[in-house]
Amino acid sequence: MMLPAMEGDMTTVTAPRSRSSRTPSKRKSVDAATLAHNQREISVSEFFAKNRHLLGFDNPRKALLTSIKEAVDNALDACEEAGILPELFVGIEPISETRFRVTVRDNGPGIVKGQVGNIFGKLLYGSKFHRLKMSRGQQGIGISAAGMYGLMTTGKPMVIHTKPRKNKPCHKITVAMDTQKNRPEIKDEEEHHAFEHPTGTEVNIELEAKYNRGKQSVDEFLEQTAIANPHARIIYQPPTACRTANGQDDDENLPTLIDDYEHARKLADKAAGTATTPGGTIVYPRGVSELPEEPKEIKPHPYGIELGTLIKMLRDNEGQSLNQFLTGQFCKVSSRIAQDLAEQSGMTSRTRVTGITHHQAEALYKAIQETKLQSPPTNCLSPIGTRQILAGLLKGLKAEFFTATTRKPTVYRGNPFQIEVGMAYGGDLPADQLGRVIRFANRVPLLYQQSSCCAYKAVLETTWRNYGLQQSRGALPTGPLVVMIHMASVWVPFTSESKEAIADYDEIRKEIKLALGECGRKLNTYVRRRQRIKRESERRSVFEKYIGEVVTALNAIDKSLKKTELKQRFEAVAKRITLEADTQFDEDGNPIKAGANGNGSLDRDESTVILGEGESPPSLDTPATKGKRKTKAKGGSRTKMASQKTRTKNHIDDDGQYELYAS
Amino acid sequence: MAKKKVTKKKTAKKAPTRKKVVKRRTPATKRKDTATKLNELAHAVADQVEDGKDPGVAIPTRALSNVSFDQKAGLIRMGDNAQRRSFFNLGQAKKFMQTMLVASGSNALIRQAKTTSIRDLFYHCKHTIAGTRENTFDEQSESDPIIEDLEVTLGSLREELGLFAEPKGAMVGPMTIVDNGDVIDLSKMGSGGWAVPSIVEDHVIQFKRGSAKFVLLIEKGAVWRRFSEDRFWEKHKCMIIHGGGQPPRGVRRLIWRMHNELKLPVYVLVDNDPWGYYIYSVVKQGSINLAFESQRMAIPDARFIGMSSYDMERFEIPKAVTINLNDQDIRRAREILNYPWFQKKQGRTYPWRNEINHMLKLGVKLELEALSNKDFSFITEHYLPRKLKDKQWLD
DSSP states (O other): OOOGGGHHHHHHHHHHHHHHHHSOOOOOOOOHHHHHHHOOOOOHHHHHHHTGGGGTOSSHHHHHHHHHHHHHHHHHHHHHHHTOOOEEEEEEEEEETTEEEEEEEEOSOOOOHHHHHHHHHSTTOOSSTTSBOOOSOOSSOHHHHHHHHHHHHHOOOEEEEEEOSTTSOEEEEEEEEETTTTEEEEEEEEEEOOOSSSSEEEEEEEEEOOOOOSTTSHHHHHHHHHHHOTTOEEEEEOTTTTOOTTSOOOOTTSOOHHHHHHHHHHHHHHOSSOEEOTTOOEEEOOSOOSOOOOOOOBOOOGGGOOHHHHHHHHHHTTTOBHHHHHHHHSSSOOHHHHHHHHHHTTOOTTOBGGGOOHHHHHHHHHHHHHSOOOOOOSTTOOOOOHHHHHHHHHHHOOOSEEEEEEOOOEEETTEEEEEEEEEEESTTSOSSSBOEEEEEETTEEEOSOGGGOHHHHHHHHSOGGGGTOEEOTTSOEESSEEEEEEEEESSOOBSSTTOOSBOOOHHHHHHHHHHHHHHHHHHHHHHHHHHHHHHHHHHHHHHHHHHHHHHHHHHHHOTTSOHHHHHHHHHHHHHHHHHHHHHHHHHTTOTHHHHHHHHHTSSOSSOEEEOOSSSOHHHHTOHHHHHHHHHHHHHSOHHHHHHHHHHHHOOOOTTSOSEEOOO | OHHHHHHHHHHHHTSSOOOOOOOOOOHHHHHHHHHHHHHHHHHHHHHHHHTTOOOEEEEEOOSGGGEEEETTTTEEEEOSOEEEEESSSTTTHHHHHHHHHHHHHHHHHHHTTOOEEHHHHHHHHOOBOTTSSOBSOSOHHHHHHHHHHHHHHHTOOTGGGTEEOOOOOEEESSEEEEETTEEEETTOOTTTOEEOOSOOOTTTEEEEEEOOOEEEEESOHHHHHHHHHTTHHHHHTEEEEEOSSSOOHHHHHHHHHHHHHSOOOEEEEOOBSHHHHHHHHHHHHOOSTTGGGGGGTOOTTOEEEEOOTTHHHHTTOOGGGOEEOOHHHHHHHHHHHTSGGGOOOBTTBOHHHHHHHHHHHHTEEBOGGGGGGTOTTHIIIIIHHHHHHTTOOBO
16 A cells, blocks of 8 residues: 655654554543542533523624523513513613623512522522413523623623612612622612612623624514514614714714603604614504413423423422322312322322332323323413504514414423414515514514524425415525514423524424414415406506597597597496406405405404505405305305404504404 | 497498498598598497497408418408407507507598508607506507508508508609609609609509500519619510519509509519519419408419529529528428419419429529629520510419
């Protein structure tokens, strides 16, 4: 193998090898005692400080987004739990090129002084982890991690202002974190009176970050948050607000931040949709003024429990009988079922939990899996609601057609969940690009890891051609479309701690696809109708264009042929003929009817909105089509017909700007 | 469709009925008739709309599929097929509108007792449609076929509509005529000849006297000039006339009149290519497009004097001056080969089939100018005299 020419090189290579074989490197022998010297507990904070990418602090850009996201999530959760309509302020103040101060203020219930340190200065401390209740936050990592990141990158601690009582002063607390001990270090406490809201909390974090616009930006996050939370009012001052291009704020034409904020507050009361002040403060006004229904807390469902958890729960409930344990700790387990389960696993319902062996626990676990149990209660879920989704979409997107659907709750692995889908189509949305998917889990926008998300996969798997849109293989549909997918659950299965994508459970994906189909059929009806109307109106306009010429020519040949009379006659025929064409099109076996009837069987009223801009809604609901639909309904059930009648009468919005389109 | 047209006419006639006392059809009465027809057309359209129907006009089809060859008379006749052009049809709406505009324009011409060119009418009808940026007509090529449509629909000639095409063609020869009242000696027309007008009906042109023995139609103006310069007409006592390619109606009608009224035989001299054969065919049997006019245009006795595909050998024309047939030529030649009027049998042979097949076999075409390769005046001094003398023509 070796070429002679390479021999020179060979020597240099072989030399060290022969040396190493002669003297093997001597490894120090270490005994367990020595090793034990270095073995110590790792605090969660230390772990996450090192692995901050797990929490969404991979890079400066994402760190900014994650910090705001966590603060906004907490703020909204707090407001809703306290039954207060959220009013949020989000500000990003540039300090230097790479350093920003983030402010998030809410009008929530505030935080008791003694808890501030724990909540903001300790990882895995929170109210949400130990219960099964739908909320944005889950683990109690988020905001403290943001504070930790700020502290690590700038050395500046978090500053919290909180006002837990209406007539008491506001606290100003500076919270740093001892990462080694996972313990808060509260530095100074001041009390003062100025706070915008009667109660509430304000979080200030200074951190190394990078501000961008566009995809996966804070702007996008807040825009989507506003869509999913139409009951919230959000005012957002981006770093560019009240600043000239070069970052100098000496331009006299620009308002001050405070003035602009005041302007934004006034604007928030008036504006119907997203608005921007002269200084560049963005206002997301409130779309609906009622709070979402409060989700109930539930006990775990036996199906959702793993063996280890079961054993732990058994140990936690020492002294109880098996019957007490099963009926008391789980939902949907009656005494009779508890007895069955006990018998199946070779015990009785009176067996003491204390004495259960690992073997018996395993038998019990197996028995649970094999027994048919009722699904968990679903009142623990608080979906956004069809009307609220529509309000959110209407507020945030300039489209023509809006539809939404809320599926019935279902269960995956013992966890109830519910899927909602909203669609916006047409209008100012870009027509020549791929559609956009916006994903939400418990009302929180998911901006990263789209392609590994269950919701995104469901969109890809849907055959959009059936719904009147173009779609290349393995791609999103092309067209002026925004698809919003929301999963509400007591426990959203995220693929990672940074909560960026929903894990791919078959049950979830199936539900999403069904919801997409429901909306898709309505979209199809609309798209096809729009195409047809466009075609017909084009036809009519061609005729109308020439009628004048023909009439003039005929009149020139014989003056007894009166122009106006003749013109009316021609126009009457034109109208009739283009209408006739409508009918023919429908009778072609167009899928429109199937879609309309499919929707008709749904138990919902206000699920679709068509903006009357550009196209006049009355022409959509011409008497001819109405009549036709009724005759069609005759063939079907009587109730269906009745429900359709009522539906056509509905008007959705309070200000009358939108008209309900009965589908 | 054709039936429909008839019924429509009947209903329309109920209105101001014109007593159809067909006496002598003087030009004036002819034009009056046409005005009546236009009026009927307008009322028919108005009536249809009044009934809530889609108004339409039945237009006889001007295509090979709707012509038949009348073996006995030796000319092409138009069949009964008609196409309904209706307004409420997206593909026809504009054409319908244009038809009405042309009808209105023609009506105005008749009312004002004027005649004008088809290009004039195009400009007369061309304007921007109110409220749009669209023009009623964009090109003359749009209005010309509509004029022809109107002609066939009304059964009126273009002249009766008061229209004429851009005059084309010239004539010289030993003859004196009266053109619009002016006496013209066609033997004293200088080098350019007498321009043949579009309308050559007897109220415009009258033949006075002459010594011509036959008429020679030459395809091209340039070759016609050679004949004129060499005073071929003087030596051979003939009228020489050209139509600048496909002869316009005026030229065809004039030859027809000379043939029928003065009993002059007609010879056609064209290039040896499919186009030349087609020109001859149009002169002889009429055109497919204007089949309804064959009777007053076609000259079934016209003779094809040249150039024949056999002339190359007969006159020893060098190969260098030939042009190879291109694909289009070959296609066209095959098409012409199948025309029924080229299937005539003479004795036991089919002379026309042989003629065209021979051209296809040689794979070349020959222009009249190619004869100048021998001598500038070869065509007038040798070629044509010999062909006439030897009676080397095709019928």
